[in-house]
Amino acid sequence: xxxxxxxxxxxxxxxxxxxxxxxxxxxxxxxxxxxxxxxxxxxxxxxxxxxxxxxxxxxxxxxxxxxxxxxxxxxxxxxxxxxxxxxxxxxxxxxxxxxxxxxxxxxxxxxxxxxxxxxxxxxxxxxxxxxxxxxxxxxxxxxxxxxxxxxxxxxxxxxxxxxxxxxxxxxxxxxxxxxx
Numbered sequence: 057x058x059x060x061x062x063x064x065x066x067x068x069x070x071x072x073x074x075x076x077x078x079x080x081x082x083x084x085x086x087x088x089x090x091x092x093x094x095x096x097x098x099x100x101x102x103x104x105x106x107x108x109x110x111x112x113x114x115x116x117x118x119x120x121x122x123x124x125x126x127x128x129x130x131x132x133x134x135x136x137x138x139x140x141x142x143x144x145x146x147x148x149x150x151x152x153x154x155x156x157x158x159x160x161x162x163x164x165x166x167x168x169x170x171x172x173x174x175x176x177x178x179x180x181x182x183x184x185x186x187x188x189x190x191x192x193x194x195x196x197x198x199x200x201x202x203x204x205x206x207x208x209x210x211x212x213x214x215x216x217x218x219x220x221x222x223x224x225x226x227x228x229x230x231x232x233x234x235x236x
Contacts, residue, residue: 086231091117094143095205095236098228104138114207116142119228138221139228142210147203154179154201161197169200171209172234176202198225205236 085102093110100106100119108117109129118126120138144153154177158164161181169178183195196215201208211232213225 084227086227089117089119090235091115092235094141095207095234096141096143096209097233097235098141099231100139100228101224104224114143114145116140138213138216138219139225140210140212140214141232142208142212144208144210145206147206147208150201150203150208153208157181157199157201160184171200171202171211171229172204172232174202174204174234176200196220198222200229204234 086099087102087104088097088099089106090097091108091110093113094115094117095113101121104119104121105126106117106119107126109115109127116127118140120126157179158166158181161179162184164179164181166180167178169176177200179197179199179201181197181199183191183193183197185193191214198213200211203209211225211229213221215221
């Protein structure tokens with residue numbers, strides 16, 4: 057009986073140590089980005105930086121750790137960032153924007169979700185071949201769309217250069233808050 061007790065205690069100690077050392081760190085260093093014009097705030101990894109292109113009440117904010125510019129404003133060039141937040145409109149185009157996004161990607165998976173308590177749509181897919189210059193084929197993308205305060209918000213992750221920052225995207229989505 058004593059032998060069984062010792063084995064059970066040893067298993068509990070090993071399991072507890074494994075849980076402690078393998079659990080995700082909740083103390084990862086983050087910065088908070090706040091944009092009152094676009095109406096949101098979001099936390100992002102401390103080692104990343106942000107860049108923005110805003111036009112009146114609309115725009116895009118990009119987050120990543122590239123040394124080159126993350127965005128090229130007034131251009132159709134894709135962002136070089138890992139995560140982007142777009143405030144776009146008009147809100148009446150929401151359903152059509154989601155449908156066009158789904159139609160423009162391969163291997164699409166769609167699910168309902170929430171962003172700061174607002175109903176949202178999550179789309180996962182891969183880019184397909186297009187005519188002319190554009191994003192390379194097969195880039196994995198996660199896009200989360202929602203409507204708030206007469207704007208369409210889109211939070212997206214482009215798996216550029218095979219750099220998967222899905223975990224960072226998920227943490228950023230959890231921290232996203234509307235400020236208007």
